[in-house]
Amino acid sequence: MDDEKILIRNASQVVTCSGFEAKKGAAMSDVGVIEDGAVAVSGGLITHVGPTEEVMKQIDASEYLEVDASGRALLPGFVDSHTHFVFGGYREEEFSWRMKGDSYMSIMERGGGIVNTMNATRQASYDDLFGDAYDRLDTMMDMGVTTVEGKSGYGLDLATELIQLRIMKELNDEHPLDVVSTFLGAHAIPPEFAGRTDAYVDYIIEEVLPHIREEHSVTFCDVFCEQGVFSIEQSERLLNAARTHRFKLKLHADEIVSFGGAELAARLKAVSADHLLHISDNGIKRLARSGTIATLLPLTAFSLNEPYAPGRQMIDAGCAVALASDLNPGSCFSCSIPLLFALACIQMKLSPEEALTALTINGAAALGRAKKIGSIDVGKKADMILLKFPSYKFLPYHVGMNLVDTVIKDGVLYIV
Numbered sequence: 001m002d003d004e005k006i007l008i009r010n011a012s013q014v015v016t017c018s019g020f021e022a023k024k025g026a027a028m029s030d031v032g033v034i035e036d037g038a039v040a041v042s043g044g045l046i047t048h049v050g051p052t053e054e055v056m057k058q059i060d061a062s063e064y065l066e067v068d069a070s071g072r073a074l075l076p077g078f079v080d081s082h083t084h085f086v087f088g089g090y091r092e093e094e095f096s097w098r099m100k101g102d103s104y105m106s107i108m109e110r111g112g113g114i115v116n117t118m119n120a121t122r123q124a125s126y127d128d129l130f131g132d133a134y135d136r137l138d139t140m141m142d143m144g145v146t147t148v149e150g151k152s153g154y155g156l157d158l159a160t161e162l163i164q165l166r167i168m169k170e171l172n173d174e175h176p177l178d179v180v181s182t183f184l185g186a187h188a189i190p191p192e193f194a195g196r197t198d199a200y201v202d203y204i205i206e207e208v209l210p211h212i213r214e215e216h217s218v219t220f221c222d223v224f225c226e227q228g229v230f231s232i233e234q235s236e237r238l239l240n241a242a243r244t245h246r247f248k249l250k251l252h253a254d255e256i257v258s259f260g261g262a263e264l265a266a267r268l269k270a271v272s273a274d275h276l277l278h279i280s281d282n283g284i285k286r287l288a289r290s291g292t293i294a295t296l297l298p299l300t301a302f303s304l305n306e307p308y309a310p311g312r313q314m315i316d317a318g319c320a321v322a323l324a325s326d327l328n329p330g331s332c333f334s335c336s337i338p339l340l341f342a343l344a345c346i347q348m349k350l351s352p353e354e355a356l357t358a359l360t361i362n363g364a365a366a367l368g369r370a371k372k373i374g375s376i377d378v379g380k381k382a383d384m385i386l387l388k389f390p391s392y393k394f395l396p397y398h399v400g401m402n403l404v405d406t407v408i409k410d411g412v413l414y415i416v
């Protein structure tokens, strides 16, 4: 199927988000709109982009399956660069407790939270974990996601971490979406290491990390760097060890308190620092001067009823900002791109252009893939979406509604 030639023509807008690396600060506003545009695809890759009239002159249209995109905008597929979509069980009770005033961390300190999901994940069958994760990818794809990152971190022992990572590798092969895997063994301290966080970090470094990267095509290593979870020193020790095994680095940083996680991410030249609800002014400056992407997760702030990360301030300071869902069974049981887009614009004060950049080329850069995905550029994967409306500006305006009409993944059309 993916060697079929496709011509999408007369799109009211082709919004290219053109680029091959992360966009920082003011550059995030440049999304590149072609009115009455066309894109030609061959072998799953983009071969021509431009005004319909010009593209028609460059190709033999009779060789192509033609899609008349009149009245619809064509955009790059969304890149959801931070999720925890492989897990067992649910935590609806904890959500009710939080609504009555319990905090996320107090539930975690009582032995709930991530360890609750760890128990359910250790007990779940491979087939159930796989099937539920597959269904979640279907849901994401319906909302226009074409590449997703997924983290382990609900096994917290070698065997179960490997199961999560194996499932993501298989899903990358079997599901149309591309799945990028992250090892997050340092997500919480499992009961068998209670009160011995340093010993757990030693265990990950000595007995888990060496078995992960090659065997399971895992790109990133991440850590929940947070007061009461993994300290700055423990996070640094673990991430330095991960680097020796050729992992690229990510951090959950400054989510609950201002902790210096953003500064650590910049110092370690991590690919991204994620969450950042409580980033310090110094942290913003350090990220702006670095190549580290600030990945913001407004659905989590919304679900936890916490203040949003200062996205406006970060972009004004010159940071490269990405947006992602953070789908997980605890702090944010949602992968809703429509709600995410609305929150980013309405609550975090990003413009529609900045939010679109953050969910496309900057999301791709947060996965180290900006040369291959994240924009409509010749030579990139044909990962695109057609909206039901003529302009990308409908994305935050038609609040919380799924506007995706068609997903084009690797040059194959999927009608939503």
Ligand SMILES: N=CN[C@@H](CCC(=O)O)C(=O)O
Binding pocket: 084, 113, 114, 117, 224, 252, 255, 300, 326, 328, 329, 330, 331, 332
């Ligand atoms: N904060 C740490 N990790 C996840 C939540 C995981 C969970 O609660 O299960 C996050 O990114 O929000």
Ligand SMILES: [Zn+2]
Binding pocket: 082, 083, 084, 252, 326
């Ligand atoms: Zn997370």
